[in-house]
Amino acid sequence: MLRLEEILSGLNPPQREAVTHVEGPLLIVAGPGSGKTRVVTRRLAHLVLSGVAPRNILAITFTNKAADELRRRVMELGVPRGAWVHTFHALGARLLGEFGPLVGVQPGFSIYDEADQLKLVKDALEQCSLSEASWPPNVALARISAAKNRLLDAAGFAAQANDAPNRTYARVFKEYEKLLQRANALDFDDLLLRPAQLLRDHPDVAAALNDRFRHVMVDEYQDTNHVQYVLARQLSQQHGNLCVTGDPDQSIYGWRGADIRNILDFEADFRAARVIRLEQNYRSSAAILEAADALIHHNRARKRKTLWTENPRGEPVNIWRFDTGFSEADRIAAAIVREAAQGRRWSDFAIMYRVNALSRTLEDALRNRGVPYRIARGVAFYGRKEVKDAVAYLRLLVNPADDAALLRVINTPTRGIGKTTIERLARLAPVLRLSLLDACRRASEFEELRPLAAKLAPFVRVMDDLARETSVPLATLVDRVIDQSGLAEALRKERDQDAQDEDRAANVAELVSAAARFAEEHPGAGLVEFLQRTSLIGDQDTIDPEAGAVQLLTLHAAKGLEFPWVFLVGVERGLLPHERALSDGKDGVEEERRLCFVGMTRAMQHLVISHARQRLFRGATQVQSPSQFLREIDAAAVVTSDYDGAGESAAERDSSDHRIQRSEADRRIQHSEKARGHGSGWRVETDPEHAETPSRLVARRSRPADQGGPSSAKRASEPNPTTPYADWKPGTLLEHPRFGVGALIRLEPVGNETRAVVKFAGTGEKSLIIERTSLTRLAAPRKPRAPRRDR
DNA sequence: GCGGGCCGCGTTTTT
C-alpha cells in the first residue's frame, strides 16, 4: 500500500513541495533532467494517498509512449488503477465516444490521418472549382488546421475572413467539413476542437466532467496549442486543480501551433497559481549543463531559471570541425567503435541532427564500420502503405460511410476498378445521398451506375461477407480481413515475384499480432477501440532507447530522452538555425536555439557538437559556415578540435586523423566490394540477452581487422546452414532481407505456422511468421545485407 | 487500367 515516506523518499525540497501540493493551480517549471516524470508520478500517488480516488484524476500527455510510461510507473508505486492517463487526442476521442452526439459526432467515427485529409481537401478544391496549382492543398489544409487550433469552425473562419484569399479558403473549409461529416470522420484537430466546443456549449457536461476529474495534470505544457489550452482550462475551471509541468526552454513545436505563451502566462491565467521550479539537474555533467545554459541565456522569451547540478564537471563539451560531412560522419562512427571496444553499449550513443536528410551520410559511415544503428524516422509501422490498406478495410467495416477508406481499398488489390469507375461513383453517390460503399452495393438500382455493377460486385461481396463475421475474436477478424480482401495473396505474390527488400506480407501479418496483443491487453475492447488506438499511434512511439543499437534521431524526436553520449551534427548556419526559421525572425531563431538546447541537454556524460565546412546536399556541394550557436556556448566549457582543416594544431593531428584518411580509402574499397556483393555487415554473438554489448556484437569487415573496432572480440561460430527450423535454438543467427542479421529469442507455434521472435541489432525485436517470410538461418559467407538505398 | 518514365521539389512532424 501507499506510504507517505515512500512517496517522498529521495526527493529534493522543491520536488517534495510539488509532490505534496494538492489544491489549486500549480505550475512546475522543470528544467532538463530535473526528475519531472518522477515528480509527476509521485504527485499522482500522493493525491491518491490524500484521499482522491484514482478515477477522479486525469493526466494528459503528448505521446502514447509518455502515457504508457506514466501509467506503468504509477502502478509500480502501488496506486490502484482507475486514473485516466491519455494523450490529448486519445482523451478527445474518448470524450467524443461518450458525448459525441451532442456535437454532431456519431459513434464509430473514423479518424482521418494526414493522407486522408489531403485527399479530402483536394476533393473540396475540386468541388469549389479551384485549381490545385493556384490553391495548394497543403496550404489550404494548414489554414484549416490553424483555424481549428484557434477554435474556429468553418462558419467561424468564414465570419472573420476579410480578404479574398481567406474567403476562398473559407469555402474550401466548408466543403471539407461537409465531406468529413458525410464520412462520419474527424481529423486530428477535431479530436480537440469538438470536445472544446462540447464543453463550451454544454455547461452541464462541463460541470459533470469537472466533477469527474477533480484533479487534472498536463505534461509538456510548453507545447500546448490554443485548443489544448482551452480544453485544459475547461476541464479544471470549476475546481482549479490544474497542475501543469513543462519547460519554456524546451518549447520546439511553435511551427505546429504550440503557443509558448501558455506556459509563460500561466500565472496570469490561473490566479493564485503556485510556481515551483525544478532546477537541479541529475542527468548531465556540469560542463554539459553549463554549456547548454550559456546557450539558452541568449533567448529573451523565457522564464527565470537557474540550472545547477551536483554532478561532476566531467569532460568539456567537444566541438569538432570537419572539411566535409563525410569525414564528420566517419570520425563519429570511428569514435563510437573505439568507445564500444572499451565496453560501452551501442545504445549508449545517440546522433542527433536538425533535418532527416543528414542521416544518410551517417548511416553509410556506421554501416561501413559495422556499427548497428536505429533510425527514429522512417515509415513507422502504421504508416506503411500495406498496413494502412489493411487498416482501411477495418475502418470501412466499422464505419461504412468512411469514403476515404473505401477509396484506399476499392482497387487494392487490383480488381479492375479504375479512375473512371471511381470518378463516376464519387460524382453520383452524393447526389443519391449514399456513401460510396452503399453506392457500390446498390449500383444496379441506378441507371447511371448499372454498367459498373458487375465490376463492383466482388468488392461489395468481400465487404458484406466480412461484415457478417465481426463477432469473432479481434485477431481472427483482422486475419480474415487481410485474407479475404485478397491483400494477403497479392502481397505474397508480389514478394515471390520481385524479391524486394521489404517484406510487406510480413508487415500485414504483423498487424494480426498487434491485434492479438491489443486484445490481450484490453479485454473487452473490440475493433472500434483497436482502430482508435492505431489511428493515434505515431513515430515517436517506436523509439526504443534500450535497443542494442546507436540511435539516430532528429532533434525534435530527442525530447524526453537521454544518452551517455550525444553527437550533435551539422551545427551550421542554415541548418541549425534552419534557414526557414531564420526568415521567421527572432522568434524563429529562439525556437531553433531551444532545439539546440534540447539536443545538448540529452547528453549525460559526453557531448560532441560538430560542423563541416562543406556538405553534399541535394546533389550539390554546399559551403557551410559554423552556427552562431557555437559562439554562444560558454567557451570555458568547450574544447574545439579541427579534424581535417588546414589550420589545425599539431596536437590535434593525432592518430584519429590517420584513421580518417585510411577510412576514406576504406570507404572506396567497401564501395567497390559492395558492388561485387561483399558489403559490410555485422553479426551477433549467440546470446541475445547481451546482443547489445559491443563485445558480443562483432563488426565484420572486409578490410584488415586492425581498424580500431572491437575486433578482438570473439567471433561468432558459423552456424550449420541447412537445418530445418525445428531445431533452431535461442541464439541462432538468422537473416532477414530487410532487418539484416538477428539472434533468435524464441519460437512460438501460431496455428500450424511458427512465429520467430528475433532480436535484430539494427531494428530491435521483431516477430515474424517463418513460413511467410524469408527468414533464413545465417549461412557463411553471408549475402550482402539488402542495401536500403545504396546508390 | 496499368506501368514506365519524366519532372519538380526537398525542416521539423507529439496526434
Added chain:
DNA sequence: CGCGGCCCGC
C-alpha cells in the same frame, strides 16, 4: 541525389 506525383503510351 532521391522520392513522389503525374502524365502518357500501351
